[in-house]
Amino acid sequence: MLPKKTRYAIKALMVLYPTFESKRPMRISDIAENEHIPKKFLEAILLDMRKIGIVNSKMGAQGGYYLSKHPNEIFLSQVIRFTGGPIALVPCVSLNFYEKCEECADETTCGFRDVMREVRDASLHILSNTSLADLIKRERNLENKKKSD
Amino acid sequence: MLPKKTRYAIKALMVLYPTFESKRPMRISDIAENEHIPKKFLEAILLDMRKIGIVNSKMGAQGGYYLSKHPNEIFLSQVIRFTGGPIALVPCVSLNFYEKCEECADETTCGFRDVMREVRDASLHILSNTSLADLIKRERNLENKKKSD
DNA sequence: ATAATTTCTATTATATTAGTAGACTATAAT
DNA sequence: ATTATAGTCTACTAATATAATAGAAATTAT
Incomplete structure (x- = not known):
């Protein structure tokens, strides 16, 4: 079983997905609230993600987190290994x-x-070939399939 | 990660392998000593394995444990699920x-x-298609390969 | 009857995971 | 400059799961 830390990390990255293009940072507290992740725990997790260069942060007003690596190159294997x-x-x-x-x-x-x-x-084989972008694609596909039912 | 309980269980079953044919019970304390498994812990594990019908036991002098199910039909998936x-x-x-x-x-x-x-x-797919007998076969193969080097 | 061996119930120890607190630092807006 | 905002850092606490132990009770071969 993957620890919650890992699951929170992946959830958070999925939420941060749009920030790679928009470059607009998202607040920890917003992510925490929306995704039901304890805020302080998420802080630590995002700090870890920053250490491995997946996200970056900006302090102060209007600050927050954003993806700093292309979603095509963020692989599940890396996130799991580093958090879990x-x-x-x-x-x-x-x-x-x-x-x-x-x-x-x-x-x-x-x-x-x-x-x-x-x-x-x-x-x-699966985890090191599945990227954050793939997760989002899958989600879109599943949503579309569901709608068309 | 599989807990020690699961690993001990599988190790013990591998040791018990010959008892399916010989029908001669093996003592918990012997298995524990040879395989470096805490005896009391192994007691509990084997009791669990008995609950799911993989092994059987005999109390008293000359007693012990033996396989009660054919090694071809003891699958890793079952052992893992029940112990881990x-x-x-x-x-x-x-x-x-x-x-x-x-x-x-x-x-x-x-x-x-x-x-x-x-x-x-x-x-x-792998775990539910790999039996205790397969484990033993693999081990024999690896040993033979090694010798021929 | 005795020694050997598993069984059962309860307890303790250890490690890991999850979550919290609060002071500190950097930034944007005014 | 000042203030409010938001991440950073260090340390701690709580909760849970895993691993291991203790000892008396039950069963069986000799």
Whole structure:
């Protein structure tokens, strides 16, 4: 399960989507209110997103947050890794958070690990090829489909 | 990440593999010691595995645990779900642990949910088609490959 | 009858996640 | 310049979930 932090982060980025073109910053408090995210928590999350160059901020009156990276190049894998940790189900197959298996005598011949690697590859394939722009596209598609029913 | 409980469970089942044919029970304390699993924790885990009919136990002297279901029909998905919870990354796409999304206005048009559904399907496809017997086969294969190097 | 082994109920410890508080800093508008 | 606005930073607290432990009770082989 992804932690709330990750889900809030993605939700917030989706809300910030229009700011990439408009360049008009959005206030944390507005996003927090509209999306039902605790404001202080969201502050911390956006600060993290800024650290990895996905968003930028402007202090003071008329300030706020805006996307600083093209929505085509903001990938779910990056957001998840930075806010929620590993995509893999076990540390011994994690690419970014690898830890040696405690109980395994020999990792290289562990059958379970082998399967876990497959699962990781399958998930990662999707997550590292889905961008923020894709999320928005999907949403539009689903909305249109719904209307036409 | 899968909790230790799940990893211990799978490890234990792999160790119990030969008991399906031999029908000779293995002691909890032996498994615990060999696999570096806290004994009391493993007791609880095996009790759970018994509840879902994967293993059976015999009390008293010469007692212990043995597989009661064919290794071809013990699937990772079942073990994970019973010991570690959802396979999905968000509750709103979980088949067995569904929860309504708190922040989403309309789940059916949520772009993120749509991707999460894809990830779940990809993971589930692997996990519900991989059996305990497959794990053992893989392990044998990896061991043989290694030897021939 | 005894020793071996699982079962059951309760409790404790540890780690992780989620959320809060408040002082500090930068900016725009006047 | 002053003021109101809005993000930044450091520290703390609360809630929840995971991991591990303790010990008495029940069952079975010898």
